Amino acid sequence: MSDDEGGQYEIYVSTDVETDGPIPGPHSMLSIGSAAYRADKTLVATFTANLLTLPDASAHLRTAAFWESEPEAWAACRRDPQPPEQVMPAYVRWLKELPGTPVFVALPAGFDFMFTYWYLMRFAGESPFRQSSLDIQSYVMGARGASFVESGKHYMPRRWFVDLPPHTHIALDDAIEQGALFCNILAERRRRDRRRGDFETLLR
Known part of the structure; x- marks a missing residue:
């Protein structure tokens, strides 16, 4: 099925968060950046914001x-910074305006989605991603058959x-980089699958 079959697109929302600790609640999300891509690596839209820290949370x-070693990214x-509420x-409204179904993509998704989902449910009461995320490393594992x-x-x-743009530890920069990486991997996998399909057709 093609991406636009029936007018339904998946939009790959590559997302990076910067935080002051390993888990949300005791620690805060400092910044979020998302880059929305079509499968052909067209960059559809971006979103970024810095957030005020949570009350009673600490670094x-x-x-x-780590942040002491990255003064430019910290600045x-x-x-x-804006209140998370x-x-x-605003992030939910942006996601809903995308021209297709948003798919959360990250590397690693376990960390970035944990913070994003917690903040969405706590401060917006909903997640346009539902409970799902796509981890780039896991996708590569399936695509290559590697460990x-x-x-x-x-x-x-x-x-x-x-x-690819450089990895700067600035949320939007890194989201753009990781989204382009995912689209490169996706394109190669699809080319390989098409070649395999053509070969299998010849054998019939």
Whole structure:
């Protein structure tokens, strides 16, 4: 089935969050960035916002030490922070305006989706993603038939990273980078599947 069959598109919403600790609640999401892609790597729209920290939350010591080593990224995620009760409803409205079904994509999805879903439900009362997310490393594991560890970023072929923007630890920059990476992987997998299908047709 093609992406636009019946007028229904999946829009891959590559998302990166920056935080001051490992879990939401005790710690805060500092920044969120999402880049919405079609499967052909067309960048449809972007969303980004910095958030005020949660009351009674605090920074994790190891995360605070990381931010000390990234002063430019820290400054970027603390610029003009907004209350999460404003940011997350605005994010929901943005997601609902996308021209298709939003699919949450991240690397690793377990971390970024945990924060995003918690904040969506806490401050917007809903998740347009429902409870689902697409983890790029898991997708690579299935596509290559490799182990999970051997499907990580350091094991991915360099051709998937051609012309990607740099990884800056700024949420929107990293969301754009990871979305382009996912689209490169998706395109190669689809080309391979088409070639396999053509070959199998010849054998019939």
